[in-house]
Amino acid sequence: MKKFINYCLALCFTISLYNIADAQVRKVPAEVTEAFRQKYPSALNVEWRDRLSGFTAAFDQDKVHYEAKFTNKGFWQSTENKIEDANIPGGVKDGFQKSKYAEEWNIKQAYKIDLREAKTQYRLDIQKNDIQKKQLFFDSTGRLLRDNITL
Template identity: 30%
Template sequence: MKKIVLLIAAFAGTISFVSAQKLPSSKVPAEVKNAFGKAHPEIKSVNWEKEKDYFEAGFELRGHKISEVYTAKGVLLETETTIKVSELPVEVTTYVSGHYKGAAVKEAAKIVKADGTIRYEAEVKGKDLIFDAKGNLVKN
């Protein structure tokens, strides 16, 4: 019985480590806060999370929910912006309607990597499907 309890505790600890954790601003490295502040001096309200070794800033700008992912040194890795489902490339909605009969895209986002690579995210049936800029499935 002890082994089962220990196994469950270890598994639960692993799950919480893998998922994002809310973080007070005081726990965010100065390099990250400085980089964010330089990029967005107008933003006063930021929600911070930590996932693995990265720091994610969540905020709203001009009616869009945005999140940016930074390294501990303050290097921006990607920006994810919510968009209307109608703003997804037509190839994305075509893929969804062909592979998920009767399902709708619940949320959509445009992801811009630091190197300029564009990805689209479509949440369908609780899954985040990732597409390239041309609407080709990259990850499901």
């Protein structure tokens, strides 16, 4: 019984720490909100998250959900949105099929990432099993730029 109570207390403590860490630490600076308004004037349901090195705005526009990242000074860095498998460009699909991951890994989700200087990347969240998961980043031509291990 004592172990159960200790376990419950540890669980409550962990949940509390997670909620504190995920909370908005500071107010979003005016230059960040103004830069967001200029870039996305028709955005709806805007929610801000503080990432210490910058801010992320989650919002809806034209019935699509987006996440835009800004620096602390209000400079836009990137915007990403989830895309359906059917909307993954042919070059990116081809790049995945030619990669070492094509045989044993499956695409779980795909994202389009708009970057500065009118560049676009695509992120494929892939999974081999419940434990092995990765993110693959491709340019618009289907060239694999990098891969990241995820949890």
